[in-house]
């Protein structure tokens with residue numbers, strides 16, 4: 001049955017229906033195959049009925065396992081020498097926050113701590129609180145209940161599907177009313193962001209790194225209900241970076257991006273400075289820096305033209321001299 005292989009079972013759903021909970025996350029299809037016949041027959045279940053009910057359950061539930069995210073706090077962290085971090089961090093919906101610092105300083109560590117909702121159990125000993133409270137354990141382990149979508153540098157697909165089929169399946173598993181239309185919207189946004197065009201019929205395995213990331217960004221922004229998006233060094237991603245950020249903030253998501261790029265560093269209202277593994281400061285983007293953004297953007301457009309010319313194998317001077 002379409003979708004059962006791509007839907008993940010949800011422990012809350014299973015408990016609600018008195019169904020056995022598997023030891024590890026698995027697809028609905030695998031779960032169904034592992035169910036003893038007496039459980040299937042006793043509950044009058046069919047795979048179609050199970051899928052229908054799970055889809056309705058997920059569609060009715062806000063992302064993050066039923067909570068509306070109001071604030072995400074990162075506290076009690078230590079730097080690499082075990083010294084307490086200078087400042088805690090509090091993030092609110094619709095915010096873009098850049099994470100900056102030298103190579104190896106701990107930017108990815110901070111993203112990973114947020115991704116796993118660290119509870120003092122990572123090298124930084126950070127504790128992440130959700131809406132002022134300790135998150136429920138299932139928010140750390142259940143794929144459905146997790147708050148965070150992550151876009152990282154190295155994303156490539158291994159699925160043997162075309163772009164449109166993949167997006168439709170994902171839309172269907174998210175409980176979207178018209179999966180094909182939702183897939184089309186995501187595809188259009190991804191194509192607009194990617195440096196090189198691709199189509200609905202492109203096999204996933206033939207997408208370039210930049211195209212894969214553009215697809216994942218559009219998917220995370222427009223289909224995923226996760227309220228927090230972590231982006232690791234999008235500057236090398238071969239996508240229109242500012243368009244990607246706009247897509248996320250238009251959906252009210254918290255966006256944290258680790259970056260060395262000055263334009264991206266200024267794209268949020270604040271930036272987190274990491275030194276020696278710890279948060280050394282949280283700096284507000286000043287009005288002067290905001291004014292600088294327009295100038296940096298003009299340079300960025302010029303460089304983007306050069307990058308396109310390089311990709312097309314053209315000589316660079318005409319692209320550089322174009323006003």
Ligand SMILES: Nc1ncnc2c1ncn2[C@@H]1O[C@H](COP(=O)(O)OP(=O)(O)OP(=O)(O)O)[C@@H](O)[C@H]1O
Pocket residue numbers: 078079080081101102103104105106107108109110123124125276277278
């Ligand atoms: N607070 C900390 N305590 C202990 N170890 C840490 C801490 N922060 C980071 N580390 C460790 O330091 C190493 C480098 O950190 P990380 O990869 O996060 O750096 P980065 O800033 O993302 O680097 P790059 O810019 O090269 O991607 C990792 O092994 C990480 O686990």
